[in-house]
Amino acid sequence: MAELNGEPVSADQLQALALTSYGHFTSMRVEEGGRVRGLSLHMDRLKRDCQALFGADLDTERVRELARRAAPSAGSTTIRVTIFDPNFDMGHPGADAEPHILVTSRPAAHVPLPPLRVQTVKYTRDLPRVKSVGLFATLLHRRSAQLNGFDDALFVDDQSVISEGGTWNVGFFDGERVIWPDAECLVGVTMELLKRAHEHEEATLRLPEVQDMQAVFATNAAIGVRVISGIDETSYPESHAILDTLRKQYTEIPGDVL
Known part of the structure; x- marks a missing residue:
């Protein structure tokens, strides 16, 4: 349509x-x-x-x-x-x-989708808090990541501070807390709903600081909660209790009628 x-x-x-x-x-x-x-x-x-x-x-x-x-x-x-x-x-x-x-x-995609392996790239979107139709750079970086054997790109700045994926937000679990990057990014609806549903913290996260995370995940309205199994050469578990918890909390959020 x-x-x-x-x-x-x-x-x-x-x-x-x-x-x-x-x-x-x-x-x-x-x-x-x-x-x-x-x-x-x-x-x-x-x-x-x-x-x-x-x-x-x-x-x-x-x-x-x-x-x-x-x-x-x-x-x-x-x-x-x-x-x-x-x-x-x-x-x-x-x-x-x-x-x-x-x-x-x-x-609509059948969820949950298989895990993502992502490659970092130094990039900040123009006017990050606006969901604009200008997807050229996002798709260019996704294409480059896929040509390098990854599934998608994860954006960082010159100081390796993590912000977001091209069309998704990223979250981390350190064993005790769900942590969302405190960086300039598009505030996703799914991320916002999960923040309301599950206790969390926001922090500045640099690449060296996330290598020992117990779980990493991507979120957006189309995919819900999707596992990230690797960032560059660092691997993460493809299953974890926190991922099941977040998925359950998200799917239990009642929808409003259009």
């Missing part, structure tokens, strides 16, 4: 998005009955990012109405809501914007 403001979208309407990659989005795993964990957080993100990129208010009730059209009658699906202006002009990006709502859907 692909609809723009509730109508079938044409190639011409997507031209500005394809040629400029200026816009923002959120992706939601929608379960049977149209339920979404952290729905209000997804809507808050869209509203906040619309102000940041377009200086415009977003009608989140309208967003929910349009996304509801793609909700499954049975099973699960992943719905992406993208906000962009089909009339965006590269030469005049400061002009008044009229953001539109693009809703697309794809089959």
Whole structure:
């Protein structure tokens, strides 16, 4: 499914998005009955990012109405809501914007997914706290990691401070505490829900400090909690009680109806 403001979208309407990659989005795993964990957080993100990129208010009730059209009658699906202006002009990006709502859907992944092995790369996304459609560098680093025999990339800065993965947050367990990196990153909905569900700490984490962690995991709305079994040449357990606990706590979070 692909609809723009509730109508079938044409190639011409997507031209500005394809040629400029200026816009923002959120992706939601929608379960049977149209339920979404952290729905209000997804809507808050869209509203906040619309102000940041377009200086415009977003009608989140309208967003929910349009996304509801793609909700499954049975099973699960992943719905992406993208906000962009089909009339965006590269030469005049400061002009008044009229953001539109693009809703697309794809089959939801079967979870839990197999463990990830990730390669670190020195990179910080532009405007990290905005979930922008500009994924060029993220995909470039993912591609490079895969060509090097890994599954994905984990971002660090010049001081080896860990921030996030390309499309996911990263968490650690040291044997006593769940620790989330205290770094500039996109605050994921799944991470935020897990912070509310499970006691945790936030800390500045550098690569040498995480080599002895008992468990490492990735989170986002599409994958839930996914094991990270390796960072560069350091291996981590593929199973741990804390991972089972976090998965259980996450799946038990009731979803809100679109």
